[in-house]
Amino acid sequence: MRNSKKQLFTVSIVFTFLFYILANGYRFFHSMHAGDSLYMVYQNDGGWEIALGRFVQPFLVLLRGAITAPFLISVLSLLWIGLSVYFVADFLEVKHNFSVALIAAVMSCNITILALNATFISYLDFYVLALFFSVFGVWLIKKGKPASLILGSLSLSISLGIYQSYICVSIALVLIHFLTKMPEMPTFKSTFTRAVRYLLSFLAAGIVYYAAWRTIQAVFGIWTADSYNGMASIGDYSEVGMGSILASTYRNVLHHFIYPDTFITNSFRGITMGLLWEQLVRLCNIAVFLMILFSLIKINLVGKTNLWQKTAQLLIIVLFPFGINFVCFASKGMEHPLMIYAFYFVYILAVKLTEDFFPDSGSGVFGKSPLPTNRKDKNLLWMIVPAAVLVLSWSNIVFSNQVYLKGELQENAAQSIMTRIVYRIETMEDYIPGVTPVAFAGNFESSPCLSDMGPFEEIEVYGMGRTVMTYPGTDHAFLAYVLNLNINLTQVNSQDEAILQMPVYPAQGSIAFVDGTLVVKVSE
Secondary structure, rough: OOOOOOOHHHHHHHHHHHHHHHHHHHHHOOOOOOHHHOOEEEOHHHHHHHOOOOOHHHHHHHHHOOOOOHHHHHHHHHHHHHHHHHHHHOOOOOHHHHHHHHHHHHOOOOOOHHHHHHEEEEEEEHHHHHHHHHHHHHHHHHHOOOHHHHHHHHHHHHHHHHHHHHHHHOOOOHHHHHHHHHHHOOOOHHHHHHHHHHHHHHHHHHHHHHHHHHHHHHOOOOOOHHHHOOOOOOOOOOOOOHHHHHHHHHHHHHHHHOHHHHHHEEEEEOOOHHHHHHHHHHHHHHHHHHHHHHHHHHHHHHHHOOOHHHHHHHHHHHHHHHHOOHHHHHHOOOOHHHOOOOHHHHHHHHHHHHHHHHHHHHHHOOOOHHHHHHHHHHHHHHHHHHHHHHHHHHHHHHHHHHHHHHHHHHHHHHHHHHHHHHHHHHOOOOOOOOOEEEEEEEOOOOOOOOOOHHHHOOOOOOOOOOOOOOOOOHHHHHHHHOOOOEEEEEOOOOOOHHHHHHHHHHHHOOEEEEEOOOEOOOOO
């Protein structure tokens, strides 16, 4: 019997709390500002976000404050993910607590949430709020009532206005809904009508989003960004091959599951045992894909579906990778881990299909028998998807904690090297704090003072470098926010002949006056 709404809500929140804390609890109480999050300790990029089409973000900053406070952002993120888990489970009509727990694990323990926590925490609560609105929108549209359709489209437009990539989550949910419900859809006409309802709602959301964005641009006099992540060239494929971009869209999905990120473990006789975990995670992904196909075939055989139903399911399977990675196609191949949250709905599809194929599966984990009724011989098959999801979740839990520890150690290292540099600066003759212009030449990422941290070198996540000061400007932010230093920072041309002749810090002469500016050369 299906969970009550109250029970479903409780289970969703409890298991999201459990898995999120296991994977990302480290982040609640550690600053670990690095890269973009170091640069955005004080979040004052409203104009730029509007230029990128993320016009809702500046208004969210008004609500939660412009200072990137990890604990507050983490609590808000936990809340939005928990609510998203509830609405995903309710939308897909998930019946068992165990299935809800697996969905919570998938949505809390993944590389996108890790990357946001590790180096983009300034945007973490915003992005998972976009996730919530993307889920809530299709949940409303499913109801079919006029008011629900309007509110659903509005919800999707808000999601787009926060971060456009989460529209792929909405697409994934709709595709999963039709794929799993196809055997129960009586006629082609009713199915087509339902599909058109979703399509028109998505179209309405896009129109509302675009109109609202252009209106806010006009009111505040904001330009349209034409950078690599801007909206200026969306829809223009004149300079790229559409076939090539389409191939990349599918290939990137496949690559993500074949070459997974895993944690670092010990070495034995020169062999990194982490390779075993990489193979195990890869096998789990393959098992999930095979179980999806197996479940669909068996469900169709048992349900005796018509030719048009089988054809529709095949079409959805073909379109599924494109749907969950539509943003890659729209951006003409530009993609990074912050944009791929919808990929993890492959696991949610597998969980839903497993539950449908084994009607009583999972109930014994928190209640009745753990074996499907009259299907004890197939118990091993029932365990494949849950076991794979739990293995993948554990891998991401361990990996996340390793990444956060590396981030904290890098922050400590940055404080050490910057403190030594500041000491050298302050002992320079004629230096006056807050008056003498000071400039850094080079990049701390290339500094010979920094090592690769031994085994931590293999721990990589999007946005993380060899140090927390990953690009010019973050060094200024570190001095301002972490060391709270009264220093008159400026910029110089690193290719200036006098600077080229200087040695690199910590050598003598690596800190010297050049045309009245105290230059610190940190790398070639």
